[in-house]
Amino acid sequence: MKVLITLLMGFFFVGAAFAEDAAPASAGKKIFMDKKCAGCHAIEAEGIVKKTPATKTGPPDLSTVGADAKPGFIAKYLMKEADIKGKKHMMKFAGTPEELKTLAAYLEGLKGKAEEKK
Numbered sequence: 001m002k003v004l005i006t007l008l009m010g011f012f013f014v015g016a017a018f019a020e021d022a023a024p025a026s027a028g029k030k031i032f033m034d035k036k037c038a039g040c041h042a043i044e045a046e047g048i049v050k051k052t053p054a055t056k057t058g059p060p061d062l063s064t065v066g067a068d069a070k071p072g073f074i075a076k077y078l079m080k081e082a083d084i085k086g087k088k089h090m091m092k093f094a095g096t097p098e099e100l101k102t103l104a105a106y107l108e109g110l111k112g113k114a115e116e117k118k
Ligand code: HEC
Pocket: 032, 035, 036, 037, 038, 039, 040, 041, 058, 059, 060, 062, 065, 074, 077, 078, 084, 087, 088, 089, 090, 091, 093, 103, 107
């Protein structure tokens, strides 16, 4: 019986840890939707699609944007303080610093399917 209780408690704590992990990600996703990022960007790996299909020159799908982003870069980029290949982002992020942090952390975590997609 003791073993069973210990096991159950183990599962409970692992579950709680996962739930805690998932919270910032879903918060980041919510900000992404609230700030209308999805109007231009799809994140296929997250089930975020936009009405118009992605084109070679249009806003990129962000499914793997975290794969080679240096820590802190995305937040700077979204504030137009950094550029990619000489280009700054189209719009400066309009939200609180906390929202920016959560959103950037969420995007940095998007590393999915980099290998599968070619
Ligand atoms: C009006 C359209 C538009 C909106 C809205 C928009 N973006 Fe973008 N975004 C672009 C385009 C276009 C690019 C490609 C770079 C360029 O040409 O500026 C880009 C690039 C990016 C990149 C870099 C991708 C890479 O190449 O690595 C990130 C990250 C990004 N956007 C995040 C966001 C986030 C987060 C939001 C919401 C706060 C957002 N974007 C809103 C058009 C948009």
